[in-house]
Amino acid sequence: MNLTLHERIRGEIEADILSGALAPGSRLPVEHELMKRYDCSRMTVNKALSALALAGLVDRRKRAGSFVARPRVHSMVLDIPDLEAEISGRGQTYGYELRRRGLRSSNPARPQESALMGSGRLLELEGIHFAGGAPLAAEVRLINLAAAPAAELVDFSETSPGAWLLKHIPWTEAETRIAAVSAEAASRDLNVHPTTPCLLVERRTWRGTEGITLVRQTFVGSSYDLVARFGPTRTG
Amino acid sequence: MNLTLHERIRGEIEADILSGALAPGSRLPVEHELMKRYDCSRMTVNKALSALALAGLVDRRKRAGSFVARPRVHSMVLDIPDLEAEISGRGQTYGYELRRRGLRSSNPARPQESALMGSGRLLELEGIHFAGGAPLAAEVRLINLAAAPAAELVDFSETSPGAWLLKHIPWTEAETRIAAVSAEAASRDLNVHPTTPCLLVERRTWRGTEGITLVRQTFVGSSYDLVARFGPTRTG
DNA sequence: CAGTGGTCTAGACCACTGA
DNA sequence: CAGTGGTCTAGACCACTGA
Numbered sequence: 001m002n003l004t005l006h007e008r009i010r011g012e013i014e015a016d017i018l019s020g021a022l023a024p025g026s027r028l029p030v031e032h033e034l035m036k037r038y039d040c041s042r043m044t045v046n047k048a049l050s051a052l053a054l055a056g057l058v059d060r061r062k063r064a065g066s067f068v069a070r071p072r073v074h075s076m077v078l079d080i081p082d083l084e085a086e087i088s089g090r091g092q093t094y095g096y097e098l099r100r101r102g103l104r105s106s107n108p109a110r111p112q113e114s115a116l117m118g119s120g121r122l123l124e125l126e127g128i129h130f131a132g133g134a135p136l137a138a139e140v141r142l143i144n145l146a147a148a149p150a151a152e153l154v155d156f157s158e159t160s161p162g163a164w165l166l167k168h169i170p171w172t173e174a175e176t177r178i179a180a181v182s183a184e185a186a187s188r189d190l191n192v193h194p195t196t197p198c199l200l201v202e203r204r205t206w207r208g209t210e211g212i213t214l215v216r217q218t219f220v221g222s223s224y225d226l227v228a229r230f231g232p233t234r235t236g
Numbered sequence: 237m238n239l240t241l242h243e244r245i246r247g248e249i250e251a252d253i254l255s256g257a258l259a260p261g262s263r264l265p266v267e268h269e270l271m272k273r274y275d276c277s278r279m280t281v282n283k284a285l286s287a288l289a290l291a292g293l294v295d296r297r298k299r300a301g302s303f304v305a306r307p308r309v310h311s312m313v314l315d316i317p318d319l320e321a322e323i324s325g326r327g328q329t330y331g332y333e334l335r336r337r338g339l340r341s342s343n344p345a346r347p348q349e350s351a352l353m354g355s356g357r358l359l360e361l362e363g364i365h366f367a368g369g370a371p372l373a374a375e376v377r378l379i380n381l382a383a384a385p386a387a388e389l390v391d392f393s394e395t396s397p398g399a400w401l402l403k404h405i406p407w408t409e410a411e412t413r414i415a416a417v418s419a420e421a422a423s424r425d426l427n428v429h430p431t432t433p434c435l436l437v438e439r440r441t442w443r444g445t446e447g448i449t450l451v452r453q454t455f456v457g458s459s460y461d462l463v464a465r466f467g468p469t470r471t472g
Numbered sequence: 473c474a475g476t477g478g479t480c481t482a483g484a485c486c487a488c489t490g491a
Numbered sequence: 492c493a494g495t496g497g498t499c500t501a502g503a504c505c506a507c508t509g510a
Contacts, residue, residue: 063489180435180457197433199416221416299508
């Protein structure tokens with residue numbers, strides 16, 4: 001790596017911010033201090049600090065100085081929704097009701113399943129999400145116990161499996177497929193007419209190449225929207 | 237607006253790029269030329285051009301000069317789908333049929349519209365996407381002519397507006413809302429029963445803070461899936 | 473090999489704003 | 492009102508690369 005000087009200055013400050021050595025809200029050295037430290041002109045430190053400000057890592061205020069920015073809120077892209085947090089966030093009570101729990105091996109006759117999970121033991125969970133007392137979504141989930149062994153001991157009648165996984169099992173990759181379907185088989189659980197349009201969300205998550213979970217959720221169309229926001233990928 | 241000089245230079249070049257006066261691939265004046273034109277130092281024009289390069293509007297090449305960038309293919313997460321490429325990609329013939337075209341001002345009574353588009357002139361386009369000869373989606377689209385002035389001159393009866401925008405107008409932010417609905421009003425255009433479940437995709441895109449387009453697409457549920465793949469957000 | 477952009481210097485004046 | 496960042500100048504040396 002042959003970095004230019006302003007890239008090096010930027011990089012060192014950025015590393016200190018990301019490592020926590022420079023805490024959010026703390027004050028950075030003023031430009032003249034950095035000029036002395038790096039033995040360079042003010043334009044050079046200014047370029048480094050301006051780039052950090054543009055990237056949102058630093059707030060610059062006249063007369064006051066430069067400060068480590070508080071982390072921004074909307075950095076996530078199409079987040080894996082934490083239904084509980086989302087529903088509480090819009091002021092409704094959230095509930096999860098476990099309908100079925102089973103342990104089995106992955107079924108080689110279902111290529112989708114064995115591709116994700118290998119041949120290990122699976123925890124299979126079926127349940128209903130409620131928002132404000134009304135059914136919001138029916139969920140069928142498989143958890144790969146090789147990737148998340150702790151899941152076997154969790155009592156999912158009190159905790160929704162998605163929230164538990166998000167909290168305890170780090171993931172690196174996810175794929176979400178979204179389609180519109182009729183409620184049909186899920187209509188009884190969701191308490192809607194069988195022809196009601198529903199959002200079918202099918203998600204697989206991995207940590208590296210190891211599958212963690214496969215989930216199929218059927219949302220009542222009139223009561224749930226998926227929103228994805230995204231901006232430019234932050235380049236260094 | 238009290239712009240600094242480098243902001244003014246940047247703004248004027250950007251306007252020429254976005255209006256099409258400077259076509260993708262064409263060469264910009266060299267820095268010394270811009271120094272003369274704006275009677276300023278090289279650092280100032282360099283700052284303007286570097287910002288345009290960072291924003292992806294301009295490619296700078298040593299010895300060769302600065303060029304208007306071809307719009308980028310975003311390495312995006314939930315990409316804005318280019319329907320034409322997608323449908324051709326699965327071996328079906330793609331078609332787009334324009335049903336209505338109109339020019340109007342944004343309607344202050346629709347806060348969604350004026351929030352995105354300001355108060356400028358809008359191009360309103362309604363059309364149908366076909367896959368393999370069958371209707372796939374009905375589309376209603378608004379284009380902010382302030383952000384994409386060249387759109388006014390395009391014959392969208394031959395080109396789908398989404399494909400044209402992706403190719404010609406760079407964007408930086410997008411928000412996609414996805415819901416399940418009944419075909420209802422679109423059922424005639426889509427040639428399905430009014431109760432058929434459909435995927436409603438509503439997308440807004442921006443360049444910086446300026447809205448570019450607002451589009452509402454109704455997909456026949458049985459013939460279209462949205463797939464989103466993502467890994468960790470790449471930090472710089 | 474000459475023209476281009478990348479980087480950097482050592483200054484300068486200024487607007488802003490918190491102590 | 493003094494310290495800070497924002498901007499700008501008028502140079503300089505350099506690496507790269509296409510004609």
